[in-house]
Amino acid sequence: MSGRTRTAVIGGGMAGSAAAKKLIEAGRDVVIFEAADGLGGRARSWHRPEIEPDVGINLMYVSFYQQMTALIKEYGLEDELVKISSNVHISDDGDHVALSSDSPLSLLKYRHAPLRDRVAFLFTTLRQVRRKKELDLFDPVKSAPFDDGQSAADWGYRQVSRRGFDFLLRPQIEGFWNFASEEISAVHARALLAWMGGSGFYVLRNGMEVIAEKNAEGAELRLSHEVTGVQQIGDELLVTAARDGSEPVTESFDDVVIATPAPIAAKLVAGLPGSAVTDDTRAFLETQRYEPALSVSYLVDAGSLPAEAHIVAGGAADPPLRNMITYPRQVRDERGRLVDKLLVFTYPGRANTRRLIGLTPQEQFAAVTPLLTTLWPGFPATAEPFQIAERPYGFPIPAPGRYRRSVEVLRQMNAPVAFAGDYFNSPTTEAALLSGFRAAAVLTEAG
Ligand SMILES: Cc1cc2nc3c(=O)[nH]c(=O)nc-3n(C[C@H](O)[C@H](O)[C@H](O)COP(=O)(O)OP(=O)(O)OC[C@H]3O[C@@H](n4cnc5c(N)ncnc54)[C@H](O)[C@@H]3O)c2cc1C
DSSP: OOOSOEEEEEOOSHHHHHHHHHHHHTTOEEEEEOSSSSSOGGGOOEEOTTEESOEESOOOEETTOHHHHHHHHHTTOGGGEEEEOOEEEEEETTEEEEEETTOHHHHHHOTTSOHHHHHHHHHHHHHHHHTTTTOOSSOHHHHGGGOOSOBHHHHHHHHSOHHHHHHHTHHHHHHHHOOOGGGSBHHHHHHHHHHHTTOOEEEETTOTHHHHHHHTTTSEEETTEEEEEEEEETTEEEEEEEETTSOOEEEEESEEEEOSOHHHHHHHTTTSOTTTSOHHHHHHHHHOOEEEEEEEEEEEETTSSOTTOEEEEOSSSOOSEEEEEEEEEEEEOTTSOEEEEEEEEEEEOHHHHHHHTTSOHHHHHHHHGGGHHHHOTTOOTTOEEEEEEEEEEEEEOOOTTHHHHHHHHHHHOBTTEEEOSGGGSOSSHHHHHHHHHHHHHHHHHHO
8 A cells, every 4th residue: 555645536538637637746546437448538539540630529629728728738739739710601591601700701791690780799799808807618616606597598689689699699609519598508608709709729630538648647547447336434435336347346545536427426426425425516416417419420522511611500490400510531542542531520409419319320320311401402412421429418508507506516525525527617628627627626635
């Protein structure tokens, strides 16, 4: 035995790995339990050798992510950053218009919303930009005072007409996260407006999971280990985990960070006493809801769609397909030559995602392929189904009032059990990192 404090981190996504990093720096022995066979969680890409670069999903890093910017520097990953376009094409029943978040000219030309709404939208945006320091997309402690119970839709419809909101702001919220603007706090919309303009969008060349892998260096990894419960006996925390369906094994720790999605965290701590997890915290974890995500990708010929485009359905309805994102790739043909292609990711709307999640990839492709022309009428019939990725816990929904509740739960959090995850703030890797750092601080400050 080393005599050093031994900490279990349950969940090796962005939040858990961030917590692990700080705990290791504080001199702890850290063991990460991760149910999947690699780190990164929802930020983990898939890799297919047939395409060049071989990476898929590959989440966006935005230049205003402060924690991640610092990590990219620390890990010397600046050369791995690949800039991508921030242009959004908004569809009104298949009719597309480009809208760039940092170009007033594109707003002027944007014909899906009346001119008075475009002007009002510009002024609304400028008002949020003035409050940039307080309207934080990642830190609930800063943004909670603005979380007055209004939904993003309630708030947005007060700034511009219904048409204006449904074709200017709603597609930019729902095109990224797929949750309904009626169900989320106005803070989320306001913070997005405050921060989006003028920011650069990037991906890390080989996938964002590299950040989680670097964060976890120095920790002992238990991959493919699903934790089934946490118990407390005296000062000891007992973590029980099963490896790939084999007999569960129980290990003893001094304290623990639980960095799984909230409903899983609620189940894991069901057997812990009120002194370790308050009733408020339990209720908070149990009531967080998620919008699932289904990423369905195709290969199409280069030139058949705009490259590096983010094509989003406008309007208030839950569309058959929510969005498409196109990335240039090269594929080797039968003679071994590299041919330019586009890798197109598409995400169904909410009802279709819920209906399709858990089906076989064949069933999912069969359901999604006929929908492709609803979003891009000229979508090529020769598109080749390529890869599917499911995220049952896709996007935690920041319901009105949730930021205020997050802050209360953060205040009550105490050793030996700390929680981390993007459900405290917004479904972004940056928010997950921040929550991981906070959870580690709760444990290290306690001793
Ligand atoms: C389709 C999609 C696209 C996105 N795009 C972007 C983007 O472009 N930019 C951006 O910043 N964010 C994006 N996000 C959001 C981002 O992925 C998340 O906010 C972030 O990755 C959440 O990290 P986390 O650590 O809180 O949770 P997770 O990544 O969910 O990590 C939790 C981990 O816990 C593990 N786990 C669960 N149960 C157990 C158990 N019982 N035992 C052990 N381990 C367990 C899971 O396997 C997982 O690895 C996107 C999300 C989705 C779904």
